[in-house]
Amino acid sequence: MTTPFFDVDPILFDGPDSDNPLAFRWYDADRTVLGKTMAEHLRFGVCYWHSFAWDGSDIFGAGTLDRPWNPASRTGDAAMDPMAAAKLKMSAAFEFIDKLGAPFFSFHDIDIAPAGGSFAETCRFFDEMADEAAGHMERTGIELLWGTTNAFSHPRFMAGAATNPDPDMFAYAAAQVAHCMNATHRLGGSNYVLWGGREGYETLLNTDMKRELDQLGRFMNMVVEHKYAIGFQGTLLIEPKPMEPTKHQYDYDVATVHSFLQTYGLADEIKVNIEVNHATLSGHDFHHEVATAVNAGIFGSIDANAGDDRLGWDLDLFPKSVEQMTLGMLEILRGGGFTTGGLMFDTKLRRQSIARDDLFLGHIGGMDTMARSLLAAASIIEDGEIDRRRADRYAGWSNEQRILDGEVTLQALHDAVLGDETFDPQPVSGRQEAIEHVVARHIERIR
Structure with a gap:
């Protein structure tokens, strides 16, 4: 199947003085910085969900984005078979990522395959699409930064997955995670992320917090046990978030997650995937969350995006503040940089950015922001003035x-x-x- 979805040539590095919007000004993948290439430092990834599974819809309106594999985008066309649509979407995704020059991608299980009439059929669809992804990965050289499970969107998870008051919901979520972990392992994923989308509460009047935390602790221990059972060599990551959709989430911030990991004997088994916008929502600076994770020995990976201090929800903007990201990259470099993690663009276009090349423009800008931030952070480290000043404060x-x-x-x-x-x-x-x-x-x- 051919999908010339993006009428764009591969994105190249043109340098800081370039005025070509479809070229990198700062991200030079082979440029050496502090002994490693930019590509090795930054380990860029494209997310499957916002970039290809999302149609631009929000709580106030229908989708606006032109996505030919999405039925809403196919006005007047006959309905497309769900698996055919999934394959068209995947072909377009790998075309985009390959032309962008990003070495990694990430997905939720429901992003890459449609739901079936039963859990077994859903698994068959997912396995077929995982095999499809393997073919694209072999052809392009693109690797899987991490896989994850969406155990929060379906109505069955309205009261949580691992923390659900119904053990049948717990069992369903466990089965879903196990199957997605198996596929992530099969595809050579570097990490597996656990985001507790609805692992929290709206009111304590109907919530037994201790019971729910114990359930969550057992669930995470089961995930660790399964990792060793299948021989998965990647890193397990929890992604902190303070609120939205629940009023209070159990993985509020890095410090809360670290406390949870210590309580349930998981501090040596699970690290954190820090999202910049989630740090904002928790009232912290991005670099604070990175430093907290590094100090606790649980730093893993980054969702590189941005929010808005005046809007209290998850905007997933492309990063554009070089100052903010320089401070974050400084803490990442001080902590030794990434091992299995990287910079995943958990980002989405604005609903009015409906041109197909807008997806390129957003990612190019985000990659340039992070590349320039890397250069600034490296310059700060090489200069040494800030580190000297900090050391002098504690000389006594x-x-x-x-x-x-x-x-x-x-x-x-x-x-x-x-x-x-x-x-x-x-x-x-x-x-x-x-x-x-x-x-x-x-x-x-x-x-």
Whole structure:
């Protein structure tokens, strides 16, 4: 089946001075930065759901995007067989990703295959489409960054999946996750993501929080057990999100997820996939969430997108703030960079961006933003001024390690201060504005 869906040539690097909208200005895949190529540092991926499964619909209106595999986009045409539509969609997806030059993609199970009349038929459809994906992957060299299960859209999951009060819903979700994990393993996925879309509550009046958390903890342990049972070598990831669709979600932010993992004996088994817009919704900066994950030893992967501080829902904008992403990339580089993770564009077009090449323009802009941010972060690290300033703030502790080692008691400190009449510590400037301007200078001068 041929699908000349995108009348666009492969996207190439033209350099910062280019005015070609269908070319990269900053992302030069083979350029070496801190000993690795940009492609190795950034590990870009295209999401299947927003880019190919979504038609532009929202809660206020029908879809607006021209997608020939979507029945709503085929005005006057005969209805397309669901599997034929899925194959057309997949062919277009790999055509797009290949021309964009992104090395990875990611999917939910329901993104790539239609639902059947039973779970068994749904699995057969999914397996056939996974085989179809394997063929496209072999042909193009595109790899799977991660697979995941949509256990939140269907009405059966309106009260959650793992946290559902009905054990039959728990069982259905477990079966769905197991089948998708098997396919992810078969396709050589680098990771498997668990996003608890409805693992939370609307009101405590009808919610037993302890019971639901215990259910979620058992579910995640079952996922770990299945990983080893099938020999999956990838990383398991939880994606934190504070709200929407539930009022309060159990995976609120990185710190909450880390606490959950420690409570249920999973801290050495599961890491986090951090979404930039979810960090915004939780009231945190993106780089705060990255640093928290790195410090806890659970940093895994990134959904590279953006939100809006004035709008309290998940917008999934393409990233465009070089300053915001530079601070995030700085923490990623400080933490050693990606291993199995990468930068997945969990992003979607605006409903008015209906031209087919808008999908290219959005991704090109996002990739350039991240590439420029990588260059700025690398420049900051190579320069060393910020790290020196930070180290100087804590220099006094170099002679007081015995306090942190537990060799000094509270009473001993009391007695030492009480006995020294000259003891009068004075505050020192944190130089925040100066450091912020250092970041700005690095962003301005990179080439």
